[in-house]
Amino acid sequence: MYQEERLIAILDFLKKNKRISVEQICTLFDVSKDTARRDLVKLEEEKRIIRTRGGAILPALHNEIKDYSNRLKTVSEEKKIIGKKAAELMTEGDRIILDASTTVQACAEHLTIEDGTIITNSINQAEVLSNKRGIHIHLLGGQLQKEHRFLFGSAVIEKLSQYYVDKAFIGVVGISENGLTIAHEDDGMVKRKMISRAKQVIVVADHTKIGVTDFYQFADICEVDLFITDKTPSKAFQELLNKNNVDLLIADGESEENE
Known part of the structure; x- marks a missing residue:
């Protein structure tokens, strides 16, 4: 699985489960911890997740109140x-x-x-x-x-x-x-x-x-x-x-x- 495919799958998992750990990424996608951490760094740089100790969560979403x-x-x-x-x-x-x-x-x-x-x-x-x-x-x-x-x-x-x-x-x-x-x-x-x-x-x-x-x-x-x-x-x-x-x-x- 390419990284882009993995990143999409990680986000899908987060939407359903609210959080994900490095260990879960390793198990789900059969990758090393270093690869899992690189995936999380990439998603954090794109501001799509918030990294936590040992994993990640989704950022809070706030609906914009129009005038x-x-x-x-x-x-x-x-x-x-x-x-x-x-x-x-x-x-x-x-x-x-x-x-x-x-x-x-x-x-x-x-x-x-x-x-x-x-x-x-x-x-x-x-x-x-x-x-x-x-x-x-x-x-x-x-x-x-x-x-x-x-x-x-x-x-x-x-x-x-x-x-x-x-x-x-x-x-x-x-x-x-x-x-x-x-x-x-x-x-x-x-x-x-x-x-x-x-x-x-x-x-x-x-x-x-x-x-x-x-x-x-x-x-x-x-x-x-x-x-x-x-x-x-x-x-x-x-x-x-x-x-x-x-x-x-x-x-x-x-x-x-x-x-």
């Missing part, structure tokens, strides 16, 4: 479907908090009620809602996060403390056994306060966010009342929701499998 405008351009059909389903939960006269996520904006775009009060820290949400007749908009003032177009800081959190609402719609980068997580701490701190001011907390996220843990945890699973997604999650994740008394709603109409 808000670019995320809007790539809003998936799944997010639109989730947003439409979430909007159906709003009733006339509701007082509602919407966070600054693109999935929640899809919810705002599908809003059909003609009497309601919306509180948001998102410039884009406020713009979308300004075209909805009968909707009263409270845009939270604070420091502007330019790339992601949300307002944050102590002024936003202090103002949120004065409100009590019927529902809060919250987007996430990850939802897992580690709770609700987001890439930016400033955003997460606002979301945390939003959750505390609502009678019902509704988290919206497509299936790619399930099982993901990002940088900043802003809430535990048990703080969520309803989770809306586009595909039926794994049995393990459904059990996690059940354990924490979180209701599950599948936006595409798939039946829930809670056996």
Whole structure:
């Protein structure tokens, strides 16, 4: 086997098993320890692995969080479907908090009620809602996060403390056994306060966010009342929701499998 073939095979092994030792390379490919170490040096130079004592692991991968405008351009059909389903939960006269996520904006775009009060820290949400007749908009003032177009800081959190609402719609980068997580701490701190001011907390996220843990945890699973997604999650994740008394709603109409 040529070295290039071996390097590909080593990476495949790492993807499945997370780590590999020099001894395992020797056994799997019938090579000497010196050859195994040279393979690892080559992969490290290409920044495809991290060498450890006696072997290697894969480097951690972090999904790049695009700025808000670019995320809007790539809003998936799944997010639109989730947003439409979430909007159906709003009733006339509701007082509602919407966070600054693109999935929640899809919810705002599908809003059909003609009497309601919306509180948001998102410039884009406020713009979308300004075209909805009968909707009263409270845009939270604070420091502007330019790339992601949300307002944050102590002024936003202090103002949120004065409100009590019927529902809060919250987007996430990850939802897992580690709770609700987001890439930016400033955003997460606002979301945390939003959750505390609502009678019902509704988290919206497509299936790619399930099982993901990002940088900043802003809430535990048990703080969520309803989770809306586009595909039926794994049995393990459904059990996690059940354990924490979180209701599950599948936006595409798939039946829930809670056996």
